[in-house]
Amino acid sequence: MKDQPLIDTALKAELSALYSAGDRHYHNLAHIEAMLALAGDYRAQLGDPEAVEAAIWFHDAIYDSKAKGNEARSAALAEEKLAGRTDADRLSRISAMILATATHQLPRFDDAAATRDASLFLDMDLSILGAAPDAFDAYERAVRREYDWVEEPMWRAGRGAVLKDFLARPHIFHTEEFRQRFEPQARLNMARSLEALAMG
Known part of the structure; x- marks a missing residue:
């Protein structure tokens, strides 16, 4: 086999x-x-x-x-x-x-x-959460298109909850390698995204 x-x-x-x-x-x-x-x-x-x-x-x-x-x-x-x-x-x-x-x-x-x-x-x-800001923004737009059937207020609430859950974790990534390589940028990206969602 x-x-x-x-x-x-x-x-x-x-x-x-x-x-x-x-x-x-x-x-x-x-x-x-x-x-x-x-x-x-x-x-x-x-x-x-x-x-x-x-x-x-x-x-x-x-x-x-x-x-x-x-x-x-x-x-x-x-x-x-x-x-x-x-x-x-x-x-x-x-x-x-x-x-x-x-x-x-x-x-x-x-x-x-x-x-x-x-x-x-x-x-x-x-x-992808820890990608360069442009790539992260493109990812966010792509995911929004996959959920284009969800009305904007529901999307903002749902997506915001997902991002908050990740940001509340002690670590987003499980391994030391990925924490060093992606975690700081991931937290910046998600905080920025949350801000944009909250502003409506």
């Missing part, structure tokens, strides 16, 4: 089609490619780089801004598509990483390497 890659060319094509849907303005292939690039940067620190890559490919595979449970549905799709390509333990680790993107709280693993992989994976997913 180990000889077969977790994510082969056919599966990449299938997932790429999902990420290329017209209503995806941020949760699209560019987001996946950005995360894969970060996984490349930190590959030497990953215990199971292929499992992290699989989690990246699947974590937003199902994305409907009007639905709850996208993460659970994406994890279920990963379990279905990867069944037979790897062992059950590894599959459950991949699934747990995907599910964790709902709250960005670390899943509980007994294995330190698995915890470390999940920490880096979740940090990669949030790295």
Whole structure:
């Protein structure tokens, strides 16, 4: 089973089609490619780089801004598509990483390497928060377009609550590497965004 890659060319094509849907303005292939690039940067620190890559490919595979449970549905799709390509333990680790993107709280693993992989994976997913201001602003606009069905007052309240939740955490990022690289800018970006939301 180990000889077969977790994510082969056919599966990449299938997932790429999902990420290329017209209503995806941020949760699209560019987001996946950005995360894969970060996984490349930190590959030497990953215990199971292929499992992290699989989690990246699947974590937003199902994305409907009007639905709850996208993460659970994406994890279920990963379990279905990867069944037979790897062992059950590894599959459950991949699934747990995907599910964790709902709250960005670390899943509980007994294995330190698995915890470390999940920490880096979740940090990669949030790295856009610590991007340069222009890139962060483009991200905010793209997410707003994905929720264009939400009326402005509701959007401001909902988005504001999400940003406040992250800002209230002792750390936005789980790993020291990402805290150093992205945390100061992430806090500046989100504080600025909150200010803009409050001004209406």
